[in-house]
Amino acid sequence: MLAELAAFSDSDANLTRLYLSPAHRAAADRVAEWMREAGLDVGFDALGTVRGRLKPTAAGRAGNRRLLIGSHIDTVVDAGRYDGMLGVVAGILAAEELRSRSIDLPFGIDLLAFGDEEGVRFPTTLVSSSAVAGCLVPSDLDARDADGVSLRDALQAFGGDPQAAASTAYARDEALAYLEVHIEQGPVLEAEGLPLGIVTSIAGQSRFSITVTGEAGHAGTVPMTLRRDALAASAEMMLAIEDVARAGGAHQMVATVGRLAAKPGAVNVIPADVTFTLDIRADADAPRLAAIAELDARFRAIAGRRGVSVAMEKFYESPTTPCAPRLQEAFAGAARDLGLADRRLASGAGHDGHAMHHLTDVGMLFVRCRGGISHNPAEHATIDDMGLAVEALIKAVERLAADAASSGDLT
Incomplete structure (x- = not known):
């Protein structure tokens, strides 16, 4: 799946996929197909974020609460194939497994594939996740790229609707939490021989x-x-x-x-x-x-x-974005279930969680990457480590579901 996404590029020479470009649209369409194949209801919001929805399965607890899981599918120039994309693919695979294992969920799950985390094309960053979180700066829509194209015009060409930007935001009482799986983009986990780490804060x-x-x-x-x-x-x-x-x-x-x-x-x-x-x-x-x-x-x-x-x-x-203790513990419990160490570390890189923290609690899981290399075609994570991350995400969701079912409290 990551290899297939890497083929959608604005450049013939390398992987470069910028927000609202034709390659972004093609990648977003493929992600939407995968979400549908995993059994989710799928749509695009006004800022181009792909949203896949899995409904609650536990009787009597549906309400409108949703656990949000996601990452981004835009890239830097001459990128690797794991940064951001792993989090989107991991979310799809986790949702598919939650359905196939018939795990009771007292809340819904929304998968989100954002588009402007890297901030390469326009002098903006986190536009799509900021819109979801309800903290979009309206003037960002007037930003222009190096060719003079405004974000507003590019959004319309993509099929979005800048006039409906405010409608993309979740109500605060809708969002249960936001979870993201991401490569570490640093060498700590590899140096310590650990496949996964639990993020304490985004620097x-x-x-x-x-x-x-x-x-x-x-x-x-x-x-x-x-x-x-x-x-x-x-x-x-x-x-x-x-x-x-x-x-x-x-x-x-x-x-x-x-x-x-x-x-x-x-x-x-x-x-x-x-x-x-x-x-x-x-x-x-x-x-x-x-x-x-x-x-x-x-x-x-x-x-x-x-x-x-x-x-x-x-x-x-x-400002620093703290990761919620309850979500750290959900990932830590998942790591223990898999026989892995409970390693906590901060993220030195920025993520969509910076924006999502304006809406709800944030939790992140890091995956070891070879040499700590990122924003580089040499970026790499092993299939075994990525598989552990998907299973840890599933187990973390199970723990949150069990906690909600036993306590009757979704927060």
Whole structure:
């Protein structure tokens, strides 16, 4: 199934499937077919999310409560075939097994195949899951891609309905929880010889554009002691970033400088202006915010000592999304049932759960991936590990169903 999905690409050279593209539409149609074959009622919502519905099977407890299971089917450029897609396929297989095993469900199950998790085509992210969660920013529909096509127009070409965006949201009392299976996208589980891990939180992220301003000068005539070198100052700031992030290792803190530009950019001119980005993440908000405050102080100290100025401009902020303890325990119980370790870890990558947390509790299960490689054609998870993940998802749903049936409480 993953191999078949990987064939739907906007590029002949690699797997690149962008939100609302023809390849996205083809992949979504195939996912819809699989959902129908698994016995689900299927449709598309106004933002292009594929929704498959399995009705409650336990007598007298139907109501309108639904357990949501999903992930995304859009990709980065030159992607692997597991990121996002595994969660969608795992949900379909789990639903099929729940039906074939005649497991009583006091709630319905909705499978969701989202489309804008990667945020590659438009300067947006999580548009489709945000709509489902009721937290869509309306102005996102006016965002434009590199060719000038608006998200609104692309949605209409896809077959969606931007005017009905608000109708895609679940009512808060409809959603029981949101579960997602995903490759780890990191090396921890492989290093520890574990096939599965239970996610404790989705890391909060802060992103900054940092501008350092010094003074241009002749590379041969300005003494080193009299220079106001913006690039040298920036280099020292980058080392400070690395130092602070390493000190926050207990909170799975990571920090990255991904872009750097120096001006005027001549080989024989001292750099006068440097701009670089900072992406900093941790498993909780407090240590991340404390690290940012420390970096601000250290940047200013470096700038003062080197005779330059520095400005930090935040352009993205996403708070930590905690995974609900009851859902962690459901996955942990499933792992124990399978004879596996109860390994808890945070996710350093963002997921649709960031948006879904605005609607309901979030739970995530990680699957070991080879070398921790992701966003890369070399991305890989074994069939055995993926099979364990599907079975763990089934057992977690069974535990939630049993808890609801015994307590009479679906929350």
